[in-house]
Amino acid sequence: MSHEMSNKEIADLLRRVAAALEVKGKNSFKIAAYEKAASTIEQTDVEIKSLWQENRLQEISGIGINIAKHLNELFEKGEVNYFEKIFQDLPQGMFELLNISGIGPKTAYKLCLKLKIENPKNAIDQLEEAAKKGKIKKIEGFGEQSEKDILEGIKQYKNRDERMLLPFAWELSQKIINYLEKDEKNLRIDPLGSLRRMSSTIGDIDLAVATDKPQEIIKKFIKFPEIKEIIVAGKNTARIIHQNGRQIDLKTMKPEAYGALLQHFTGSKQHNIHLREVAIKKGLSLSEYGIKRQGKLENFHFEKEFYKALGMEWIPPELREDKGEIEAAQKNKLPKLIELKDIRGDLHIHSDFPIESSHDLGADSIEILAKKAQDLGYEYLGLSEHNPSFSQHSSQQILDILKRKREKIDKLNYSRTRKLSFSIINSLEIDIKPDGNLAIPEKGFDFLDLAIASIHSSFKMNQKEMTKRVLHGLVHPKVKIFGHPTGRKLGEREPYNLNWEQIFSFCLKNNKWLEINAFPNRLDLPDSLVYKAVKAGVKMIIDTDSHTVDQLNLMIYGISVARRGWATKNDIINTMSYNQIAKLLNLKGLPLSKMKGGE
């Protein structure tokens, strides 16, 4: 039923409408309007259906009176009369063909018509068969080459990979950058696109280099040791396939014009569109080559000058999503975003302490983890293993385990050999059971400095029940953190359904913190909810959820999520010193400054 339609499915429907309108040669701005509505809906983290229930559809930018009316009909009746009419005389198979790179609406329509492709289920297979039989090149407007391109496109589609997780793409790009930088001094190399903007998932890796000798750089690039295949090595650009199957593009530009190139290919698309609208009003025209003023092209060494020429301060790439950053930059009011160096501790870490949980244990000892945290310059580390399993233990057994962990941590904290500028905080990640109760006995809290409450089961409750469950789970005064709050796993599991306004106002009122979990397939809160939490004044904490010692390095990806959500140092709890945190948690024991006196 349409009432169960996800945002993604609604976005797909609107894209099909846009494609259909294009085939019919309708006004291109109307088509663009449907596409814009589709992409905003796709990026919205609140369910469109619940916004509709609250009569708030038009609060979404790109949804006006008409599309709101159509969506209303969709939710009420399961279909939209106007859409059905548009689709009526079109072959349904054409929408499948749009997945093939190089095939747009008009091509898809023509192919379906000429090849009598109707059924979406086997549309691509039918197309492939026709291409193999040489039927496509005979169609007017197609030729030998386009038939070959279609076969290649189908092959790519069938082999397509899911998008890469940010950390994976980031590390690969850094490896190539390090390789290219070797023996070259002062070379400017940057990732482009969603990678430079630090989106949670990345399609292809694109890099740019500022150079007067593009040939030398490209020659070196195509000798990168991990190359599987060189697709093209031209005068100024090159494309290779990495041994892992990923495509990597390199663009070069002379240094004096590099600023515009970098800006252009960093995007996002919506950011650039908005920027060009600003430019037009100033009588300017933007492109990857620079800014045209009365037909004359100006070059830019650096992005900073480029933005300045448009009357605004430089905008950090993470903010370039057209969420108000351009207006803020015009007024010189961009937030001072949090940085990695602001972080003073990590409060969600799993050690190998035998906690006897039904969930996974960490791989490394408390001592090793504490050493690593100190190497990172942290003042504190919060050990928060999963709670001992509820069904396998009696209450007394759970209390005994928690007591043993408390004693171990106390011993480490008060041992004479420990560095005095560092503290271990005794935490626990506790399941919020489906009824909203927490999975340890009340007395167990006496052993804890604080607790993280998280959902690890029954993900499919409706919004009202799930929200009630979470709010109940956060009530206990020792529970300060709501762990990986949406429960999403990128490419694997959708977020569960929560009423975020209620969660935000509860957290604000009761001084609870939302976690930004930096684990690669979580990155949860997602950036869009961080943005809303910041606006609502809710505090957050960036944790790595490490299960091995190396994973403490993942903090940078949590930072990137926070930055994409406009978070400053003040929005993030673990930028505080140990003494400030200890005060918030009512921890007994010596403050660090006094202990430091002994050093």
Add this chain to the structure above:
DNA sequence: GCCGTTTTCGGCCCGACTGTTTTCAGTCG
């Protein structure tokens, strides 16, 4: 179809690439 510290009407981003064409339409980022 959307949107508004230039507008409730009249605008709406830009350029490259490609293949099939004799001047351009479609697609992409």
